[in-house]
Amino acid sequence: MTEATTTSLPDSHPLASGRTSGSRLVRALRGDRPETLPVWFMRQAGRSLPEYRELRVGTAMLDACLDPEMASEITLQPVRRHGVDAGIFFSDIVVPIKLAGVDVEIVPGRGPVLGSPIRTAADVDALEPLDPAALEPIRQAVARTVEQLGDTPLIGFAGAPFTLAAYLVEGGPSKDHIRARTLMHAEPETWSRLLAWAAEVSGAFLRAQVLAGASAAQLFDSWVGSLSRADYVRSVAPHSAQALSHVTDLGVPRIHFGVGSGEVLADMTTLGTDTVGVDAVGVDWRLPLDEAVRRVGTGVSVQGNIDPAMLSAPWEVLEAHVREVVRRGGAARAHVVNLGHGVPPETDPTVLTRVVELVHSLGDGTDGTDGTAGAAA
Numbered sequence: 563m564t565e566a567t568t569t570s571l572p573d574s575h576p577l578a579s580g581r582t583s584g585s586r587l588v589r590a591l592r593g594d595r596p597e598t599l600p601v602w603f604m605r606q607a608g609r610s611l612p613e614y615r616e617l618r619v620g621t622a623m624l625d626a627c628l629d630p631e632m633a634s635e636i637t638l639q640p641v642r643r644h645g646v647d648a649g650i651f652f653s654d655i656v657v658p659i660k661l662a663g664v665d666v667e668i669v670p671g672r673g674p675v676l677g678s679p680i681r682t683a684a685d686v687d688a689l690e691p692l693d694p695a696a697l698e699p700i701r702q703a704v705a706r707t708v709e710q711l712g713d714t715p716l717i718g719f720a721g722a723p724f725t726l727a728a729y730l731v732e733g734g735p736s737k738d739h740i741r742a743r744t745l746m747h748a749e750p751e752t753w754s755r756l757l758a759w760a761a762e763v764s765g766a767f768l769r770a771q772v773l774a775g776a777s778a779a780q781l782f783d784s785w786v787g788s789l790s791r792a793d794y795v796r797s798v799a800p801h802s803a804q805a806l807s808h809v810t811d812l813g814v815p816r817i818h819f820g821v822g823s824g825e826v827l828a829d830m831t832t833l834g835t836d837t838v839g840v841d842a843v844g845v846d847w848r849l850p851l852d853e854a855v856r857r858v859g860t861g862v863s864v865q866g867n868i869d870p871a872m873l874s875a876p877w878e879v880l881e882a883h884v885r886e887v888v889r890r891g892g893a894a895r896a897h898v899v900n901l902g903h904g905v906p907p908e909t910d911p912t913v914l915t916r917v918v919e920l921v922h923s924l925g926d927g928t929d930g931t932d933g934t935a936g937a938a939a
């Protein structure tokens with residue numbers, strides 16, 4: 563279990579003042595099983611919500627992220643609508659990179675695209691550090707949001723160095739991140755400097771959100787599944803540990819998530835140390851949660867892992883799947899229910915609200931009140 567940590571958070575911070583420390587999310591991340599399971603969704607803000615699409619008309623994605631009023635309102639929309647147990651700050655993993663001066667845009671339907679990719683030692687040398695003052699719109703948006711969230715915690719997030727490097731080196735979305743992985747092997751020194759830069763930029767972004775009021779921090783290493791375990795441990799994990807170290811002294815619970823992460827799930831939990839380095843590990847839809855627990859142990863909570871594809875299946879199919887996810891999550895010390903990856907844009911939002919109601923009706927996830935305990939294999 564994570565012990566009550568001395569934190570250097572300001573007394574007025576929601577976690578330090580006690581406003582969010584008893585929330586289902588924070589309790590579960592710290593290893594406690596609240597009487598009701600917490601649930602939130604990755605990408606709960608965004609295109610699945612008509613109120614989001616309406617608000618975003620005429621504003622580019624990254625401009626929306628840097629408008630404190632708009633970013634705050636978009637963050638609050640899914641919390642109001644679905645009654646989820648946490649907000650996730652509306653922003654993007656490339657926001658701090660843009661604030662550090664990199665020419666990057668988010669192309670609708672595609673993702674982050676760079677003006678010129680970072681591929682050589684000289685390109686890496688030319689990267690500027692992030693000026694802390696540039697994070698002011700982020701601090702303002704978070705402060706505004708937590709004021710309105712009351713005792714519902716806000717999750718801050720950042721991209722892990724590898725996932726950022728996958729965009730920086732490729733210049734945009736790619737399938738297997740071949741160029742990035744080539745650079746890792748062809749020029750290990752350049753690679754290491756690139757990831758060290760990304761870790762500082764992401765770490766500063768994460769720390770700004772936490773200091774401004776976020777009660778938990780999630781590191782997204784979405785594309786980690788393209789790495790071998792050996793490459794992950796040697797050339798990636800130390801930089802992810804460095805990014806997360808920016809919030810260690812603040813004592814907020816930390817979540818580490820990746821897609822296709824089965825091979826490296828235990829390493830994502832320890833981050834190369836011989837102890838558990840994070841409070842919770844996010845699991846995608848490929849790995850049943852009881853198997854995930856077998857790999858990571860019970861020193862860490864698990865988050866996940868409803869298959870996003872199920873959200874458009876008939877309700878009976880989805881309901882059985884959610885119950886199964888909860889049942890398997892019973893093997894963990896604690897479980898935060900979520901999807902195995904983000905909400906697909908075409909999802910009917912009323913289905914998400916129904917999933918929240920279902921999860922909240924299932925007790926603490928271990929007591930068999932979901933009626934499926936007897937069906938356990």
Ligand SMILES: Cc1c2[nH]c(c1CCC(=O)O)Cc1[nH]c(c(CCC(=O)O)c1C)Cc1[nH]c(c(CCC(=O)O)c1C)Cc1[nH]c(c(C)c1CCC(=O)O)C2
Nearest residue numbers: 604605606607608652653654655670671672673782784904
């Ligand atoms: C890989 C990654 C990115 N961004 C992010 C990741 C890691 C999580 C993951 O794996 O999904 C993180 C992210 N991006 C966004 C959030 C907001 C909070 C939330 O989860 O609700 C978060 C946590 C908003 C967004 N980020 C983006 C949108 C869509 C923008 C729009 O509305 O046009 C949103 C709501 C754009 C984006 N940004 C990125 C992609 C692949 C895309 C999708 C491109 C598309 O399909 O249009 C990069």
